[in-house]
Structure formats: structure tokens, C-alpha cells
Amino acid sequence: MTAVNDLITLSRTLTNTTSTQVSDADVLTYMNIVYHDLEEAIVAQVNEDYFYDYLTTDSVIDQSEYQLKTSTATVEWVKKLLWVSVKQKVADSVYIKYRLNDLWSLDRDLQYYEDNQSSWDPFFVIQEDSIFLFPTPDEVVTDWVKIHVIVNLVDLAAWWAETTVMIPRQWHHLIAIWVKQYIYMARNLINEKNDAKNEYETEKLKFINALSERYVNPVNVKLPNFNTIKY
Numbered sequence: 001m002t003a004v005n006d007l008i009t010l011s012r013t014l015t016n017t018t019s020t021q022v023s024d025a026d027v028l029t030y031m032n033i034v035y036h037d038l039e040e041a042i043v044a045q046v047n048e049d050y051f052y053d054y055l056t057t058d059s060v061i062d063q064s065e066y067q068l069k070t071s072t073a074t075v076e077w078v079k080k081l082l083w084v085s086v087k088q089k090v091a092d093s094v095y096i097k098y099r100l101n102d103l104w105s106l107d108r109d110l111q112y113y114e115d116n117q118s119s120w121d122p123f124f125v126i127q128e129d130s131i132f133l134f135p136t137p138d139e140v141v142t143d144w145v146k147i148h149v150i151v152n153l154v155d156l157a158a159w160w161a162e163t164t165v166m167i168p169r170q171w172h173h174l175i176a177i178w179v180k181q182y183i184y185m186a187r188n189l190i191n192e193k194n195d196a197k198n199e200y201e202t203e204k205l206k207f208i209n210a211l212s213e214r215y216v217n218p219v220n221v222k223l224p225n226f227n228t229i230k231y
Contacts, residue, residue: 003162007031007172011179015192022183024158030182032155034175038167039153041204043079046211051079051151051166059137059144064114066145069129071154074164079152084124084131086145095146098122098133110134171207174200 008027012018042050055077057066068078085095103125106113110132117123117134125132137144153166162169178200184193 003165003172004028004031004156004158004160007176007179008158010173011176011183014176015180015183015187017183017187022186026186027179027183028156028158030179031175033182034178035156035165035167036153037178038171038174038204038207041208042167042211043150045208050211051075051153052082053149053151055147055149056143057145057147059139059141061138061140062114062136064110064132064134064136065130066133066147067130068126068147068149074154074166075151076154077151078147078149080150081126081131082148082150084133084145084147086122086133087141087143088119088122088137090139090141092141096122098124101125103127103132168211171210174203174207177203 008024008031011027011031012022039051053075055068055070068081070077083100084098086098087095099122101123106125113134114136119135123134125134131147133145156165162172165172165175167174177196180196181193181200184190184196
């Protein structure tokens with residue numbers, strides 16, 4: 001059995017519940033509510049480096065738009081964009097942090113900023129699943145832009161192994177603990193549901209406290225080149 005299936009089995013064992021009473025599909029739905037609840041708690045209460053990562057892409061000469069939307073098996077980009085940094089020239093050894101500008105505050109069209117924005121005052125704007133960078137590059141630079149983000153986790157799948165559950169392994173049991181209250185609620189066991197909810201809140205507080213000192217090194221994720229973006 002894989003980790004997620006093990007958690008489904010564990011949640012049934014803890015609640016003395018059969019698959020006839022609560023189906024696998026329903027338990028998995030409850031587990032994903034838990035999974036994303038823990039994700040939100042980590043981002044809100046621990047620190048913003050827990051699901052921190054950065055995306056990179058190469059520059060395209062005179063192109064201002066670079067897409068944010070990409071995904072992997074376990075994450076769906078992007079939960080939160082933190083900042084953008086850019087290496088302006090091939091010879092540069094450092095990245096320059098670009099300031100965020102509000103698209104609606106610009107008093108000229110984007111073409112003007114593509115042609116005229118000073119490299120001493122670079123900025124970016126966000127529109128849907130893209131960022132627009134000004135000034136635009138005038139040479140091809142490998143890993144030209146780094147987009148620093150908090151990733152957005154995708155739903156758990158029943159066949160997933162433990163390595164694809166994106167919270168620490170020693171806390172996976174919290175998912176089964178939290179699911180208990182939903183199973184009891186589905187079975188109309190109100191007292192048991194309330195006890196399970198209190199148990200989860202206690203364990204979640206321990207979880208948040210334990211993670212508060214955790215430091216995570218970012219992992220570089222290479223974005224595809226977007227040479228064929230259509231305007």
C-alpha cells in the first residue's frame with residue numbers, strides 16, 4: 001500500500017468505520033480538506049520559506065512577458081508571488097530585485113515602458129498568469145529572471161507514495177486525525193466528531209510549533225522558455 005492509501009486505512013481504523021459506511025472517495029475528499037488546511041496553516045503561521053521555491057527562465061530579446069503558469073506532480077504554481085529578481089546582462093554576477101508596480105497605475109501603454117524604462121528603475125507588473133518586466137532584455141541571458149514564489153499544493157491522489165505528500169513524514173498522521181471528525185460527522189456521531197476536532201487542533205498547534213524553527217533551502221526549478229508567447 002502507498003502512503004495515502006495507508007492514511008485512508010488508518011482513518012478507518014481509528015474510527016472503527018467500514019468502506020460501506022464511508023467510501024474511499026469520500027475519505028480522500030476529507031483528506032484533501034485536511035492537507036490544504038495544514039498547507040494554509042504552514043504559510044500563515046510558520047514562515048514563508050516552507051513552500052518557498054523559485055522559477056527561472058531565459059531572456060528573450062525585446063520580450064516583456066514571461067508566464068508564471070506551470071506545474072509538477074505535487075505543486076500547482078503559484079500560491080503567492082513574493083518578488084522577482086533579474087540578471088540584466090550575461091556578464092552580471094548578481095540579480096537585481098525588481099519592484100512591483102500596479103498595472104492600473106501606469107499612465108502609458110506597455111510598449112512605452114518596453115522602449116523607455118530605465119535599467120536604473122526596473123519594475124514588473126502582474127497580469128493573469130504572466131509577469132511583464134521593464135525594461136525588456138536586449139540580449140539572451142541564461143536564467144535571466146528568477147520568480148520567487150510560495151507554491152500551491154495539488155490534491156492528494158490515492159496512489160501517492162509518502163514522498164509526494166509535501167509535509168514532513170512524521171506529521172502525516174495528522175491527516176488521519178483530522179479526517180476522523182469528517183467521518184464521524186458523516187456517521188452522525190456528534191460527540192465523537194467534536195472530540196476529534198479538539199484532538200486535531202491540539203496536534204496542529206504542536207505541528208506549527210515544531211515547524212517554526214525549520215529552515216528550508218530553495219530548490220531551483222527551471223521554467224520552459226516562452227519564445228512562442230502570443231500577444
